[in-house]
Amino acid sequence: MTAAVLEPVDGAGTRDRVLDLAQRYGVYAALVVLIAVATAMNSDFMSVSNWRVQLFQVAPTVLVALGMALVIGTEGVDLSVGATIALAASIIPLYIGYGPAPAIVLALLLGAAAGLVGGAMVAFAGVQPIVATLSLMIGLRGLAELMNGAAAKPVEDPSILDLGEHGIAGVPVMAWIALAATGAVAYTVRRTTFGRQLVAIGDNKRASLLAGLPVRRVLVTVYVLSGILAALAGVLIVGHGAEADPANQGLNMELSAITAVVVGGTPLSGGRVRVLGTVAGAMFMQLASAVLIQHNVPTSTTQIVEAVLICLAVYVSRERGTR
Amino acid sequence: MPTRPDETDPSVPPEAGAPTGAPAALEAREVVKSFGGVHALRGADLLVRPGEVHALMGENGAGKSTLIKLLTGVYRPDDGVIALHGTERAFRTPLEAQAAGISTIYQEVNLVPMMSVARNLFLGREPRRRGLVDVRAMNRMSGEILERYGVRVDVTAPVHTLGLGARQMVALARAVRLDAKVVIMDEPTSSLEPREVQTLFGVIRTLREQGASVVFVSHRLDELYEICDRVTVLRDGRTVHTGAMAELPRTELVALMLGRALLAAHDGRVTAFAPDKAQRQAAPDDEALGELLPAARRKWGRGKDRDRQAGGPGGPGGPALSISGLTDRHRLRGVSLDVEPGEVVGLGGLLGAGRSETAQAVIGARPATGAVKVGGKEIRRRSPQAAVRAGIAMLAEDRKADGVIPGLSVRENIVLAALPRLSRAGIVSTARQDRIVEFFMTRLRIKASSPAQLVQDLSGGNQQKVLLARWMCLNPRVLLLDEPTRGIDVGAKAEVQTIIDQLAAEGIGVLLISSELDELIEGSDRVVVLHTGSVAARLDGDEVTAPNLMRALAGEGSDSGAEAGLEAGSEAGLEFLEPPQTAEEGAS
Numbered sequence: 001m002t003a004a005v006l007e008p009v010d011g012a013g014t015r016d017r018v019l020d021l022a023q024r025y026g027v028y029a030a031l032v033v034l035i036a037v038a039t040a041m042n043s044d045f046m047s048v049s050n051w052r053v054q055l056f057q058v059a060p061t062v063l064v065a066l067g068m069a070l071v072i073g074t075e076g077v078d079l080s081v082g083a084t085i086a087l088a089a090s091i092i093p094l095y096i097g098y099g100p101a102p103a104i105v106l107a108l109l110l111g112a113a114a115g116l117v118g119g120a121m122v123a124f125a126g127v128q129p130i131v132a133t134l135s136l137m138i139g140l141r142g143l144a145e146l147m148n149g150a151a152a153k154p155v156e157d158p159s160i161l162d163l164g165e166h167g168i169a170g171v172p173v174m175a176w177i178a179l180a181a182t183g184a185v186a187y188t189v190r191r192t193t194f195g196r197q198l199v200a201i202g203d204n205k206r207a208s209l210l211a212g213l214p215v216r217r218v219l220v221t222v223y224v225l226s227g228i229l230a231a232l233a234g235v236l237i238v239g240h241g242a243e244a245d246p247a248n249q250g251l252n253m254e255l256s257a258i259t260a261v262v263v264g265g266t267p268l269s270g271g272r273v274r275v276l277g278t279v280a281g282a283m284f285m286q287l288a289s290a291v292l293i294q295h296n297v298p299t300s301t302t303q304i305v306e307a308v309l310i311c312l313a314v315y316v317s318r319e320r321g322t323r
Numbered sequence: 324m325p326t327r328p329d330e331t332d333p334s335v336p337p338e339a340g341a342p343t344g345a346p347a348a349l350e351a352r353e354v355v356k357s358f359g360g361v362h363a364l365r366g367a368d369l370l371v372r373p374g375e376v377h378a379l380m381g382e383n384g385a386g387k388s389t390l391i392k393l394l395t396g397v398y399r400p401d402d403g404v405i406a407l408h409g410t411e412r413a414f415r416t417p418l419e420a421q422a423a424g425i426s427t428i429y430q431e432v433n434l435v436p437m438m439s440v441a442r443n444l445f446l447g448r449e450p451r452r453r454g455l456v457d458v459r460a461m462n463r464m465s466g467e468i469l470e471r472y473g474v475r476v477d478v479t480a481p482v483h484t485l486g487l488g489a490r491q492m493v494a495l496a497r498a499v500r501l502d503a504k505v506v507i508m509d510e511p512t513s514s515l516e517p518r519e520v521q522t523l524f525g526v527i528r529t530l531r532e533q534g535a536s537v538v539f540v541s542h543r544l545d546e547l548y549e550i551c552d553r554v555t556v557l558r559d560g561r562t563v564h565t566g567a568m569a570e571l572p573r574t575e576l577v578a579l580m581l582g583r584a585l586l587a588a589h590d591g592r593v594t595a596f597a598p599d600k601a602q603r604q605a606a607p608d609d610e611a612l613g614e615l616l617p618a619a620r621r622k623w624g625r626g627k628d629r630d631r632q633a634g635g636p637g638g639p640g641g642p643a644l645s646i647s648g649l650t651d652r653h654r655l656r657g658v659s660l661d662v663e664p665g666e667v668v669g670l671g672g673l674l675g676a677g678r679s680e681t682a683q684a685v686i687g688a689r690p691a692t693g694a695v696k697v698g699g700k701e702i703r704r705r706s707p708q709a710a711v712r713a714g715i716a717m718l719a720e721d722r723k724a725d726g727v728i729p730g731l732s733v734r735e736n737i738v739l740a741a742l743p744r745l746s747r748a749g750i751v752s753t754a755r756q757d758r759i760v761e762f763f764m765t766r767l768r769i770k771a772s773s774p775a776q777l778v779q780d781l782s783g784g785n786q787q788k789v790l791l792a793r794w795m796c797l798n799p800r801v802l803l804l805d806e807p808t809r810g811i812d813v814g815a816k817a818e819v820q821t822i823i824d825q826l827a828a829e830g831i832g833v834l835l836i837s838s839e840l841d842e843l844i845e846g847s848d849r850v851v852v853l854h855t856g857s858v859a860a861r862l863d864g865d866e867v868t869a870p871n872l873m874r875a876l877a878g879e880g881s882d883s884g885a886e887a888g889l890e891a892g893s894e895a896g897l898e899f900l901e902p903p904q905t906a907e908e909g910a911s
């Protein structure tokens with residue numbers, strides 16, 4: 001019945017269509033190609049032990065990147081996630097005496113509180129996200145080192161170590177957690193009021209405000225979620241390393257997370273969140289550097305290759321110009 | 324009916340200033356341009372003579388913008404010829420076209436906001452002294468140039484501190500070099516107030532006297548008839564008419580653009596509003612909408628329900644919207660007005676009179692003191708959120724900045740404001756969402772390839788309909804429409820006007836803000852006119868006439884349409900606001 005109304009209005013150019021496809025599916029294609037090439041060059045690549053190592057490495061990045069994708073979707077950025085990891089890590093040895101569950105819950109709450117502070121600065125005080133979270137990034141790491149002391153503290157609680165090292169059905173618990181978080185975030189973005197509002201605010205904040213959307217509440221919530229996900233990553237990192245080391249844990253994690261988001265096809269200009277793309281982006285960057293290192297390429301060269309990959313991803317994901 | 328450019332037509336005598344045989348200043352012959360298989364132009368002709376102002380008309384999508392971009396070197400034609408002063412040219416870049424003497428002014432102002440006015444004016448051609456920019460000379464010359472355009476501003480102030488109109492004039496002064504041979508103006512007046520339009524027309528006349536040609540694009544018919552000598556009408560990528568502007572009656576011009584007799588039913592009238600307010604009709608599927616939005620319908624009552632409930636004028640519920648003493652620091656000085664359910668109240672005023680500001684203050688998007696009551700109940704802490712909850716919706720004037728979410732789909736844009744109502748526990752019901760989206764896409768005839776198409780790819784008229792749908796699916800009690808037909812094509816305009824009538828018939832209180840007198844006169848039950856932030860006049864029923872309205876717009880009417888001095892009023896100080904031809908008929 002709507003057939004009469006729904007006539008095609010416009011045909012995008014071929015170039016646009018190719019770019020659009022690259023933007024949407026490029027990261028998956030790249031991931032498949034990378035895996036194929038890596039397998040062809042080294043039969044050990046597809047081994048169970050190798051994949052276990054890679055999943056251990058990538059799971060915390062995926063968690064942090066999911067939160068980062070939400071923040072970037074609102075045209076913001078959260079530089080404090082690495083420091084939040086350190087903060088969560090520093091809590092664990094201090095409160096493990098009360099049992100693993102209270103310690104973990106407290107770590108997550110602190111992550112939420114960190115996000116609340118950053119989000120409030122952005123939403124209520126109107127501070128630019130990069131400035132607000134940069135100040136948090138510096139302050140929180142200081143706070144973490146203050147609580148833990150400069151030296152790493154060992155953590156021996158079996159439940160927390162299980163989180164970091166155990167597997168279920170051969171797959172690390174960490175990876176299962178990251179998978180569950182991915183599903184939850186994807187569902188949130190697609191099907192919930194909050195997710196829709198988040199994307200609208202990232203695309204056109206003023207129009208969203210005038211449409212009666214709770215802009216401040218959504219912004220604060222986004223940073224809180226990012227803080228919680230970072231804190232969760234911090235707990236897993238402690239479990240995997242069996243120590244809390246606030247001076248080193250989570251270092252540069254904000255950059256890895258932003259890279260994963262961008263490589264996954266989420267534009268930094270906001271208004272779009274690609275959840276699965278973000279996961280694929282994190283996987284791709286992890287596997288790419290792992291492959292290079294396995295082939296004894298020096299770290300310096302690996303970094304240069306990573307930079308090229310990021311540039312390529314940004315080129316593809318940049319906004320298409322209006323015709 | 325279709326006529327070729329009349330050089331080949333011996334029956335049309337050559338006009339003054341354009342001797343026969345003289346080459347056209349600018350000519351496009353049989354130009355064709357397509358984008359990815361979609362034809363934007365399929366053989367369009369344009370012939371602009373030296374020393375004439377030439378109107379280029381057409382609905383959105385007729386190919387106007389594409390043709391302009393071909394003439395200015397933004398695109399290159401797939402086929403056909405473009406000639407400047409009789410010489411065939413193929414501009415590869417806008418710079419080449421500029422160098423050849425074609426200046427272009429676009430609708431959207433392209434200035435560097437943080438740089439000073441003078442810097443912007445001389446960007447790329449700064450006067451130099453010993454290799455450095457001669458700031459003093461540049462500032463002095465800028466002052467002189469802007470003086471000619473009737474703009475008096477501090478030329479050292481950054482451009483972003485200027486008002487929209489002043490910015491447009493700066494852009495104009497930058498684009499139009501006085502030695503330009505051809506000036507193309509793509510909707511230059513859309514953000515100007517009447518006085519500034521007259522200043523612009525003064526500049527255009529000067530250009531014409533100097534022998535330059537002007538191609539003028541505008542949706543405002545009054546302006547076209549005032550300034551243009553000849554007109555070319557495009558439709559579906561082809562030229563359907565070329566001839567003298569004065570010889571083409573308005574109704575015929577509209578018919579040429581639309582290719583159908585859309586306005587035939589409204590003889591003598593220029594809008595699609597119902598001639599008699601009592602004849603407004605609800606959309607035939609209004610009952611179905613009631614089914615779709617049952618909760619809100621019960622809450623406020625609309626259409627048939629309304630008569631049974633509190634609604635009507637003077638009823639216990641009170642007016643749909645009641646504003647009293649709205650005041651802010653800059654623009655508003657005690658604005659008060661009421662809108663009854665089922666009534667369209669026009670809100671008139673010149674640019675800066677406080678029309679948009681009033682609407683923004685009502686929904687809490689602009690801080691102001693004073694009271695706003697909806698159905699007799701005051702909204703205490705005003706915010707757009709509180710307004711939506713209370714049943715007020717505002718269609719913002721600036722569709723692009725304040726309306727659409729460009730990167731989201733038609734579907735998501737329509738339900739944006741209604742999301743909480745379509746959700747349970749924060750999870751959106753896609754089934755309800757899709758039913759509502761389909762309903763409004765059909766009812767408002769929104770042309771999109773699918774509900775998933777991005778809003779940014781729709782035409783202006785369709786974007787506006789999407790925004791109307793966004794507010795209609797809230798089933799509001801009061802709708803504030805700020806320039807609802809600005810910048811949309813004639814067909815969509817008529818449709819939007821019909822929708823406004825339907826909304827009133829369904830019991831919504833409508834506040835209609837418009838700069839078009841015709842729209843206020845033909846669309847409103849009553850008109851409230853603002854002047855410098857306060858109510859200058861309230862015109863009711865028969866008092867809503869063009870002369871009364873214009874007197875009030877200028878701030879001369881202290882009370883509702885007094886007959887005395889009516890004629891004097893329609894002239895005094897109003898040389899910039901000529902009564903539109905058809906306004907008289909509309910008011911009779």
